[in-house]
Amino acid sequence: MSTKSYREAIKDAIAQEMRLDDTVVVIGEDQRGGHGGHQPEVEALGGVLGVTKGLWTEFGSERVIDTPITESAIIGMAAGAAATGLRPVAELMFMDFFGVAFDGIYNQAAKFRYMFGGKAKAPLVVRGMVGAGFSAAGQHSQSPYHIFASVPGLKVVCPSTPYDAKGLLIASIRDDDPVMFCENKILYDMKGEVPDEPYTIPLGVANYTREGEDVTIIALGSLVHQANAAADRLAKDGITCDVIDPRTISPLDETAILESVAATGRVVIVDESAARCGFAHDVAALIASKGFDYLRAPIELVLPPHTPVPFSPALEKLWLPDAAKIEAAARKLMGA
Amino acid sequence: MADLKTLEMPKYGLSMTEGTVANWLVEPGQSFDKGQEVCEVETSKITNVFEAPFAATLYAVIAPKGTVLPVGAPMAVVGEAGATPAEVEAFVAALNGAKEPEPAVAAPAKAEAKAAPKAAPAPAPKAAATVAALAKSIDKPVAGATVVPAALKGETPEGVNASSRALRLAQKLGINLALVTGSGAEGRISVEDIEVAVRAAGGSVAAPAPAERAKVESHADDSAVPATPVARRLAQKLGVNLNDCRATGTQGRVCRDDVLLAAQKLGKLEDAPASVAAAVPQPAEDPVVTPMSGMRRAIGARLVQSKLEAPHFRLTTEIDMSRLNALRKEINADVPGVKISVNDLLIKAVAAALIKVPDVNVCYDAEQQAIVRYPDADISVAVALNGGLITPIVKAANRKSVTDISKEVVALVTKAKAGTLQPEEFQGGSFSISNLGMFGITQFDAIINPPQGAILAVGAAIERAVPVKGQVEIRPILTATLSCDHRVIDGALGAQFLKELKRFAEAPNLMLV
Numbered sequence: 001m002s003t004k005s006y007r008e009a010i011k012d013a014i015a016q017e018m019r020l021d022d023t024v025v026v027i028g029e030d031q032r033g034g035h036g037g038h039q040p041e042v043e044a045l046g047g048v049l050g051v052t053k054g055l056w057t058e059f060g061s062e063r064v065i066d067t068p069i070t071e072s073a074i075i076g077m078a079a080g081a082a083a084t085g086l087r088p089v090a091e092l093m094f095m096d097f098f099g100v101a102f103d104g105i106y107n108q109a110a111k112f113r114y115m116f117g118g119k120a121k122a123p124l125v126v127r128g129m130v131g132a133g134f135s136a137a138g139q140h141s142q143s144p145y146h147i148f149a150s151v152p153g154l155k156v157v158c159p160s161t162p163y164d165a166k167g168l169l170i171a172s173i174r175d176d177d178p179v180m181f182c183e184n185k186i187l188y189d190m191k192g193e194v195p196d197e198p199y200t201i202p203l204g205v206a207n208y209t210r211e212g213e214d215v216t217i218i219a220l221g222s223l224v225h226q227a228n229a230a231a232d233r234l235a236k237d238g239i240t241c242d243v244i245d246p247r248t249i250s251p252l253d254e255t256a257i258l259e260s261v262a263a264t265g266r267v268v269i270v271d272e273s274a275a276r277c278g279f280a281h282d283v284a285a286l287i288a289s290k291g292f293d294y295l296r297a298p299i300e301l302v303l304p305p306h307t308p309v310p311f312s313p314a315l316e317k318l319w320l321p322d323a324a325k326i327e328a329a330a331r332k333l334m335g336a
Numbered sequence: 337m338a339d340l341k342t343l344e345m346p347k348y349g350l351s352m353t354e355g356t357v358a359n360w361l362v363e364p365g366q367s368f369d370k371g372q373e374v375c376e377v378e379t380s381k382i383t384n385v386f387e388a389p390f391a392a393t394l395y396a397v398i399a400p401k402g403t404v405l406p407v408g409a410p411m412a413v414v415g416e417a418g419a420t421p422a423e424v425e426a427f428v429a430a431l432n433g434a435k436e437p438e439p440a441v442a443a444p445a446k447a448e449a450k451a452a453p454k455a456a457p458a459p460a461p462k463a464a465a466t467v468a469a470l471a472k473s474i475d476k477p478v479a480g481a482t483v484v485p486a487a488l489k490g491e492t493p494e495g496v497n498a499s500s501r502a503l504r505l506a507q508k509l510g511i512n513l514a515l516v517t518g519s520g521a522e523g524r525i526s527v528e529d530i531e532v533a534v535r536a537a538g539g540s541v542a543a544p545a546p547a548e549r550a551k552v553e554s555h556a557d558d559s560a561v562p563a564t565p566v567a568r569r570l571a572q573k574l575g576v577n578l579n580d581c582r583a584t585g586t587q588g589r590v591c592r593d594d595v596l597l598a599a600q601k602l603g604k605l606e607d608a609p610a611s612v613a614a615a616v617p618q619p620a621e622d623p624v625v626t627p628m629s630g631m632r633r634a635i636g637a638r639l640v641q642s643k644l645e646a647p648h649f650r651l652t653t654e655i656d657m658s659r660l661n662a663l664r665k666e667i668n669a670d671v672p673g674v675k676i677s678v679n680d681l682l683i684k685a686v687a688a689a690l691i692k693v694p695d696v697n698v699c700y701d702a703e704q705q706a707i708v709r710y711p712d713a714d715i716s717v718a719v720a721l722n723g724g725l726i727t728p729i730v731k732a733a734n735r736k737s738v739t740d741i742s743k744e745v746v747a748l749v750t751k752a753k754a755g756t757l758q759p760e761e762f763q764g765g766s767f768s769i770s771n772l773g774m775f776g777i778t779q780f781d782a783i784i785n786p787p788q789g790a791i792l793a794v795g796a797a798i799e800r801a802v803p804v805k806g807q808v809e810i811r812p813i814l815t816a817t818l819s820c821d822h823r824v825i826d827g828a829l830g831a832q833f834l835k836e837l838k839r840f841a842e843a844p845n846l847m848l849v
Contacts, residue, residue: 204521208500242500255520259501259527 009162013169028091032066075104082124095128110153138308162192167201184221204251212240230326265296275306342410408538485537498525554579563590687713687733689836716765
C-alpha cells in the first residue's frame, strides 16, 4: 500500500497488466512523442496530461503505439486489434472527441460479440478525460458517459478515487467487452492509498462513501467528493446521508441504489453529464419505476443548466453542481 | 441419551406463512409411525392432516391446540423411545434459549400466554412449564415485527460479499451473513436475500413502514396557472401556490375549493381566518366496515346467479282486496283464538292459483336441462332478519286450511328470527312470495329465488277510486308483480297464473269449491 495520485494509479494499472499479459497494448496520441519524437533517450510525454508517462520507455514502440491526431484511426485500430486477439487500451484524450470516432465504438466494437453470435469479441478499453472545472471550455469539459451508457454492448466506468481507478481499470482491461473508461480530469492529482499489487473491483458494484439514514445522494466521479462534503455538513445538523458512488454506469448497481432508497425515501441525484436525458434521469427513472413506494418526497436532481460548459471560471463554477447545491437539495427534501 | 428432534409447522402452499395447530391426534408419550397422522393444521384456506415424516415418540407438545405458528416453527418435541423427562426438558430449554426473542420482538398476546400453560400437556410437569414458556415465546408475533430465527444468528465474518445496506441490516439484527446465500453479481448478498433467508428459516420480516406523505410545496411562479379570480385571491391570502392545487373548476381552472383543499393538505389553514377555515369541507366520520356474514354472502351469490342466469320478465296485476279483507275480518271474528293475516289468505290464494296453473309451480333443473313440476304448492315466504333474509317454506299450502297456514307462518317466522330453522324448513319450495306491503311499498319486483321458476312481489293494498259498474267506488287495490324465469315460464303462462290469482283473491269463496 502506498499513496498514489489518480494519474499514477491509472498508469500503475496499465503497466502491471502489460507486464502480466503480452496482449495488452497502448494506443494513443503523444504516447511517445511530444519531447522530440524519435529520441529514445528522451522521456516520452505519455499523453496530453502525462498519464501514461514511462510506459513507452518500459515497453517500447511495439506495445505503446503513438498515433497522429486521428481519433477514428485510434479507435478503428483498437477495435480491430481487439477483434483479432489483443487487449488494447486506447486513449481518446478528451472523451469530448468521441464524436469523430464513435462509429468504431458504438456501431462496431459494441456490436461484435452480439452480431457474430459470440464468435468475436472486442476486449478493448477506451480511456478518456471527462468533467468540467478545468477551464477547458465547451469542447474539452463535457462528460458524455450517459451517451456511452445508452449503447448496449458498452461498459462505462467512472472512477472517483485512485483506489477505484486502479481496481476498475484492471477489471476493465481483463473484461472481454469494450469499456469506456471515463477519467475525471480534475481528479488526476488527487492522492489516495493504493495497493501496490494488482487487484480488481468488479464492474457493476457501487460504493457507499457515506452511510446514513435520511437522504440518499447519488453521484459520480468528482461529484462524489462534493456529495461527501455536503453529507458531512448535513451530518453536523443531524441529517445523515447515504452517498452512493455507482462507479460504473453500465452495468449499474440497481440493488445498491434501491436498497438505500428503500431505507431513506429521499433521493438527491447529482450529475454533470446532461440537464436532459442524462445519467441522473436514468437513475431517477429507475427509482420511480422500481422504488416508487419507498419515496417520501419527489426525487431531487442537481444538474448543470442545459448549456455548453462555459469557459469563464466564474461561470463554470456556477454551471457545475457543488456541495452547496447538493446540501440545499437535501435540506429541501428534509423540509428544513 | 435419546436423540430428540422437533416437528415443525409445515408449508402447504406458496402463500402459507403461518398455520394454526387445529388438533393433536397423538398424545404425549405415544409413539407414531412414519406417515401416521400426528396433528391437524389449519391454514387460511384448508385444514390438512400433518403426517409424521419419520417414526418417533411424541414427548412434548410445544404448540397446543389453537396456537398460531409461523411456517417452520417447532410444534412438538419428538424422538426415539427412551428419552427421560430431564432430557426432554433440557432439549426444550435449549430450544427456548435459542428462541430468546430480540428486544424488537413484541411480546405475545397476553391471553395466549395465559392459556398456554393450561393447554400444554407434557410428560413431566417441570418440562410442561418450560414447554409452555417456549410456546409463549414463539406465539404469533405481532404483525410487523422482525423475528430472526436462531439458526441465522451470529456475527458476520470478514470478507463476506454483501451490499452496504445488507451489512448494516445484518449487524442490526445480529445475523451471520455467512449463513445467507447471495443472489447478486458474484454472490453478493442483498437486503432481499437476508429477508428471504429469515423467512426460509421460519422467522418473519417487518413490512417497511409506509412512507408518510411529505408536504411538498411548490414555489414556482403560478401566475400563468388558470384559476378563478376568487381562487387566485384566496390562494394569495393563504399563501398557497396554485401549482399545488388540483384544477376541478370549469375550463380546467383552479377554483376556490381546490385552493382550500390544498391549503388544508399543506396545513395552512391553522392561522387562516375562521371564516375561511369553516368553509373547508370536513371529512365525515369514517365509514363503518363490516365483513359480509355468511348469510349475506349466500344471498349475494344466489341472487347474482339468478340475475345473471335466469332471464327475468315481470307481469303486474291489480287485485281488488275488498272481499278478501272482508273474509279475513269474518274469520277473525267468528273463529276464536285465530288471527289470520292478509298474507295468510294470499298464500292460500297463490296456492290455489298454482294448482290451477301447475306449469308455474316449477323449478329449473340446469343439470338435466329439465323443468321439474311439483304436485303441491310449497310456498317460500321471504322473512326479513337482522342483516339478511330467509325463505321458510309453507309446504303443501294447497292442502292446508287458512288457520293451519297462519299458525305455520307464525311458527316459521319465530324460528327464523331465533335462527333455529332446520335446513328442510327453508331449502326447497316451488314458488316464493315477498311481501313489502306492510312498509307501504305499493309496487316492486323481486329477484327469482333459484331454482324456482317465479316469485310474487306483493305491495300494499291502497284505497283507490275505481270504476265499478259505471260508478266510482273506493276499493283497496293491491299491486302484485310476478317475476318469471323465461326459460321455464312464458308470458302467457305467467299472465294466466296472475289471472287465476286475481280471481281467487277477488272471489275468495272460489277457494272453497
